[in-house]
Amino acid sequence: MLENEKVGRPLIAVAPNADFAVGTVLKDTYRIVRPLAEGGCGDVYLAAHTRLPGAFAVKVLRAGLKRDREALARFRQEAEITSTLRHPHIVQVFDFDVTDGGVHYLVMELLEGVSLADLVRSGAPFDPRRALNIVEQIAQALQAAHERGVVHRDLKPENVMLLSAGGAEDFVKVLDFGISQASWRTRLTDNDRVSGTPQYMAPEQAQGLREQIDHRTDQFSLAAIAYTLFTGHEPFSGDNPIAVLYQVVHHEPPAPVEANPALAGAVGDVIVRGLSKQSADRFADVLEFAAALRAAVDATTGTQPSAGPEAALPGEAATSMAAMEAEAIAVPPGRETKRLIRRIRRKNAVPRRIVALILAAGLAAFAWFHPKTRGPTRAAWAQASGQAHKVIDRFRQ
Numbered sequence: 001m002l003e004n005e006k007v008g009r010p011l012i013a014v015a016p017n018a019d020f021a022v023g024t025v026l027k028d029t030y031r032i033v034r035p036l037a038e039g040g041c042g043d044v045y046l047a048a049h050t051r052l053p054g055a056f057a058v059k060v061l062r063a064g065l066k067r068d069r070e071a072l073a074r075f076r077q078e079a080e081i082t083s084t085l086r087h088p089h090i091v092q093v094f095d096f097d098v099t100d101g102g103v104h105y106l107v108m109e110l111l112e113g114v115s116l117a118d119l120v121r122s123g124a125p126f127d128p129r130r131a132l133n134i135v136e137q138i139a140q141a142l143q144a145a146h147e148r149g150v151v152h153r154d155l156k157p158e159n160v161m162l163l164s165a166g167g168a169e170d171f172v173k174v175l176d177f178g179i180s181q182a183s184w185r186t187r188l189t190d191n192d193r194v195s196g197t198p199q200y201m202a203p204e205q206a207q208g209l210r211e212q213i214d215h216r217t218d219q220f221s222l223a224a225i226a227y228t229l230f231t232g233h234e235p236f237s238g239d240n241p242i243a244v245l246y247q248v249v250h251h252e253p254p255a256p257v258e259a260n261p262a263l264a265g266a267v268g269d270v271i272v273r274g275l276s277k278q279s280a281d282r283f284a285d286v287l288e289f290a291a292a293l294r295a296a297v298d299a300t301t302g303t304q305p306s307a308g309p310e311a312a313l314p315g316e317a318a319t320s321m322a323a324m325e326a327e328a329i330a331v332p333p334g335r336e337t338k339r340l341i342r343r344i345r346r347k348n349a350v351p352r353r354i355v356a357l358i359l360a361a362g363l364a365a366f367a368w369f370h371p372k373t374r375g376p377t378r379a380a381w382a383q384a385s386g387q388a389h390k391v392i393d394r395f396r397q
Contacts (some may be wrong), residue, residue: 019099048235061104079106081177089141113163137172139290142237146215155221156200198244202222206245216279233261264300
């Protein structure tokens with residue numbers, strides 16, 4: 001999924017895996033070139049297509065988790081959901097399969113860039129316009145997911161990659177929909193276990209209130225990222241996750257202007273509203289949040305309001321961005337989701353149809369053979385059969 005383009009070697013040493021040894025070809029299509037990175041639930045390998053040019057990232061579920069039902073369900077969910085979200089700012093998933101050894105993997109686009117988490121570790125605030133550009137692109141990706149009924153639920157700097165694309169720096173890619181919530185999918189588990197990252201988790205998510213989790217939950221996480229970018233500090237911190245979660249639910253974060261005195265108050269006000277404890281107090285959607293943030297930045301930096309991040313790019317970059325946005329718009333919002341819903345409904349309707357056919361056959365047999373009804377039933381059948389033969393004879397003439 002990601003590669004350090006400057007040094008050209010694995011980011012982290014990956015434990016050997018016989019199914020993914022260098023030179024191994026997966027399903028006659030993807031040849032493993034070398035390891036790239038290691039994560040908590042799996043490893044990432046660089047792969048080449050055996051018939052087409054280009055490089056890919058192969059994400060592998062760790063062998064020790066292949067019997068973990070929940071881990072496997074989330075891995076599969078990441079593949080299924082991400083493959084339906086066609087947007088320039090969302091990582092693409094091309095394939096999902098299992099090796100002969102029973103190890104699941106998914107094939108993704110190879111991202112050559114830097115994680116947003118690596119950049120915020122310095123503790124220095126971003127230039128306001130650079131921070132705005134990043135936030136707007138994340139908002140566009142989230143809006144595309146929300147229009148398809150998908151809530152990310154784990155938005156954080158580690159799940160945002162910044163690339164150089166078409167001459168534009170800081171081109172955003174949102175990753176990892178492994179714990180996302182889709183309105184057209186069933187729940188992974190029956191428990192209400194809290195999933196996410198405490199520092200960027202909305203209060204309703206921190207309390208395990210599943211029925212309250214919606215697109216505004218992601219807005220809270222985006223506002224927390226904006227807070228970090230504009231101030232250089234995370235809005236909530238503590239010695240352990242429980243302490244952080246308590247702050248998320250019960251405490252307001254320090255005012256953005258306190259964390260960064262150079263920040264304009266209007267910008268801080270927008271971020272604070274996005275961090276509201278009650279989801280109803282936040283903006284209507286992530287695009288409205290991003291638009292309010294842009295208006296505040298434009299007003300305080302003395303620049304003319306513009307339509308979006310692409311307006312600030314040079315000619316070629318703006319053209320590239322516009323082309324990619326047009327490609328995303330070409331896919332009608334919600335089309336993939338609607339197809340999945342129809343497929344699920346058809347699948348659920350099969351048992352009902354079978355039962356209805358059995359009942360109809362039983363009633364017909366009863367009427368045909370029962371002494372009190374067989375006379376009228378057989379007479380009606382003979383009459384209907386005669387009419388059918390007459391119609392057929394007319395067509396033959």
